[in-house]
Amino acid sequence: LHWRICLLSCQEQVMKNPSPTPYPSELITLARNISCNFVDVRTTTKDYVGTIAIKNSDQYKPDKGCNQFLLSTCLRYEIYDCNNTQKPIDSLFRVKGVTCIRRILSILTGLQSEIIGEREIFIQTVQAIDKSQELGNLSKETLDGLQKLISLSEQIRIDTGINSNENYSTIAADILIEHLSSTQANATVAIVGGGYMAEKFFSSLLQTKFVNIKKLFWINRSVTKVEKRITQLIDLLDIDIEVLDLEDGKYALGEADAIFCALSNSPKYYKDVSYKEAAFVVDVSYPQVFAEQENIKFISVSNTYFDRLIKNPTPRSHVAHANKEIDAVIDFLNQNL
Numbered sequence: 001l002h003w004r005i006c007l008l009s010c011q012e013q014v015m016k017n018p019s020p021t022p023y024p025s026e027l028i029t030l031a032r033n034i035s036c037n038f039v040d041v042r043t044t045t046k047d048y049v050g051t052i053a054i055k056n057s058d059q060y061k062p063d064k065g066c067n068q069f070l071l072s073t074c075l076r077y078e079i080y081d082c083n084n085t086q087k088p089i090d091s092l093f094r095v096k097g098v099t100c101i102r103r104i105l106s107i108l109t110g111l112q113s114e115i116i117g118e119r120e121i122f123i124q125t126v127q128a129i130d131k132s133q134e135l136g137n138l139s140k141e142t143l144d145g146l147q148k149l150i151s152l153s154e155q156i157r158i159d160t161g162i163n164s165n166e167n168y169s170t171i172a173a174d175i176l177i178e179h180l181s182s183t184q185a186n187a188t189v190a191i192v193g194g195g196y197m198a199e200k201f202f203s204s205l206l207q208t209k210f211v212n213i214k215k216l217f218w219i220n221r222s223v224t225k226v227e228k229r230i231t232q233l234i235d236l237l238d239i240d241i242e243v244l245d246l247e248d249g250k251y252a253l254g255e256a257d258a259i260f261c262a263l264s265n266s267p268k269y270y271k272d273v274s275y276k277e278a279a280f281v282v283d284v285s286y287p288q289v290f291a292e293q294e295n296i297k298f299i300s301v302s303n304t305y306f307d308r309l310i311k312n313p314t315p316r317s318h319v320a321h322a323n324k325e326i327d328a329v330i331d332f333l334n335q336n337l
Helices: 002-018 027-033 044-057 095-107 120-134 140-160 166-181 196-206 221-229 246-255 314-334
Strands: 035-041 066-074 076-081 093-094 185-191 213-219 240-244 258-261 281-283 298-302
Touching: 027 095, 035 044, 044 076, 066 120, 093 095, 093 196, 095 213, 095 258, 095 314, 120 140, 120 196, 140 314, 166 185, 166 196, 166 258, 166 281, 166 298, 185 196, 185 240, 185 246, 185 281, 196 213, 213 246, 221 240, 221 281, 240 246
Parallel strands: 185 213, 185 258, 213 240, 258 281, 281 298
Antiparallel strands: 035 076, 035 093, 066 076
């Protein structure tokens, strides 16, 4: 809670001071010590990133006080170390110092995302740092530097207009709605997952003019979490909503005309599920939860270029402006190290 309050406080302070110059001294300390072993979709394929993440998931066991955090998403697998002692890891690339600062700052501002400017990577990075801090794995000095970096990325987003309301889940909603609108009425839809992406998909679904959903299965590890989410809405919606856990949901999936999935840490959990004939599955999970079959239409982060489906892409001039602001940060660090 203290970390979240500090983050909000930093963000409010940045809003009041839109051009923080000189940059916080905490960034200098961070730049002296930070390094990163990583692989991402700019260096290989999405499938290979997933393979590396699964391979290392059992091997990465950080000790308390290790001063590290792990950022693992569908586009990247990155181990950040703030001790100035990290060594290269086989099959991963490595950057350190100001180059590493440039990397994480670029990630936080959404410049390295498939959908430029999306917010998910910012949230995922903050959550990764938050988790490491809660486990006692980050020193106060490191946490202070990372907080300043996060606040700085927010300011760059504000200054340059690098903020997209589109993401995998909103695009998935558009895809499924277009499909259902053109194929049938009174459809049965399933949502798998209960996190940020699943909730965004649900919200996007409700905000559309498509009203021909007769049944919604919402499937998640925690039934209670989903039930709390829909308690205030269920009487307002003309949709039959049934909340199920992952095991019971396996059988309900066979009734769904369309499935959206954003479930974490469950590789191929539903790989053998029996689909309804001609079902449409959009799986934006990382790692992938469902498997392709001949009788369905299947869209995943691995087989689809979501950046080609964006309605309002971030202008290139905004990207150039953001990179110039990042360049200014790097120039400051180079001059003060």
